[in-house]
Amino acid sequence: MSEQIAGRSGFTPAYLDRVGSSFTDFLGATAPDLLPGRRPVPAVPMGEMAPHGTTIVAATFDGGVLMGGDRRATMGNLISSRDIEKVYAADSWSVIGIAGAAGIAIEMVRLYQVELEHYEKIEGMTLSLDGKANRLAAMIRGNLGAAMQGLAVVPLFAGYDLDAAEGTSPGRIFSYDVTGGNYEERGYASVGSGSLFARSSLKKTWRPGLSADAATRSLVEALYDAADDDSATGGPDSVRRLYPILYRIDAEGAARLPDAEVAEIAASITADRSAGSANREA
């Protein structure tokens, strides 16, 4: 690759063409083998052979949006990882959480992060939040072939809309399907194998205009409920000190919540539920 780029004559003509500010389009023209969607996929179902990430949840609060994910990856009936990270900051104002084939998903997140940064550097400004959501949809669409072989990737995307009109919530959530369909969610959303249980939980605990702390607790509780009923979702693990990963995006930008803070919330949820069981027995 280095010969191709820094050969005798320096940049190849593709580099000097002043057309396009998309990194993915540029790679497609110069090094298509680096794109996850352009590689041939074996014609047999291989979903059981690759690690899969599971539950991601997101919810808005008064002044921003939160996203969280459990730490488990599964391979068939086995737990392949207890401490995988499935929620990432896409740039300073948005986060992406991924469910599905972990290898492809992580590569896609990496490409997506570069895509946003690349646009920002070339154009001198960031993409609009809707623009970012659309770019992600195009990437998911490119993975449809692999998805049919059991390597589907389904992300959840959330961001702080710097152009939000006065009176509307700046925190917004977008969900996707395997064909690249892009849907804006109202209030809260979840994807992955435990999403059914997580969504039921959020339905009861989430309200519009929650404070950041209340929404954080609501998300951790949703992940707790998902882990309760879905074998592929990991609950808070106080033995190994592994807790869900949570990102909060507000007017200050995206930041990962410290583990200690999440551990405290998880401990308080566990304590509340043990107390509830004790009361019922009494």
Place this chain on the structure above:
Amino acid sequence: MTMPYYASAEQVMRDRSEYARKGISRGRSVAVLTCADGVLLIAENPSSTLHKVGEIYDRIGFAAVGRYSEFESLRVAGVRLADVRGYSYNRRDVTGRVVANAYAQTLGSIFTEQMKPFEVELCVAEVGTTPEADQLYRLTFDGSVVDEPDFVVMGGQAEAVSTHLREHFRPGLPLREALAVGVAALSAVSASTQANGGAHTTLPAEQVEVAVLDRARPKRTFRRITGAALRALLAPAEASAAAPAEATGAAADETEPAAHLPSAPAPGTPPGLGDPAAPDTAGGTSPAHDPAQDTGTAPATDDPQPGAPA
């Protein structure tokens, strides 16, 4: 009947470099300085959207003078190279040297192979963990690349600006003082300052474009300083610039020799091509003049300041 036309290679190269130099020398100057807090990129640029300085990668910045369309396409190519490399290897594997080499080869082949050379001069700056680890590469229209210590000046009046800087710049200045020194040096030659018949004493915030590669930032170090932040940095600097510059200058009298030595052309550079001694490229070999005050006096005044470093 047309006469067969012949021009010697030497003549062709000379004409091309003269053409490129003329184009570059018409533009306003740009200065890139290392300081304690990072690498400072300062351009005299009245436009707030057509940038002369930009971000290439995490720790790499870009500054240019000359024809906008040409250096803009080079900047985009640099961003693409850095991003492809960082994506296919790792973010740590993108260095200023790789980007500077690609620019040098591109500029070199355009200079020799095409009718019209690029009328640009570039600086690729990489911020290190310490000021000593900072790298500044100056690239000229013919593809020669020079690794300069402390600062790089490019553009129409590069010689005068670097003379000014050589007298006032000290390694390891804090950001505010380095900015004051840089802006004063650019003001000394700018057409919009009083010294040269303009309206301002030094360049105002609207006339300069400032960005810094911030040493303390963890990932992407590039940050533009604009609007109120820039005015705040510049405003008190006007009052305090002369004092610290003189104080450090006097203190450094016995401790440190001249901060900046004139650069030499890269080995193998033919004479006349990218020669730093040439009047319209940066560098220069003329001996240091008397120090001019930071208040916008042109450095050409001949009365030496009392107590100034020799």
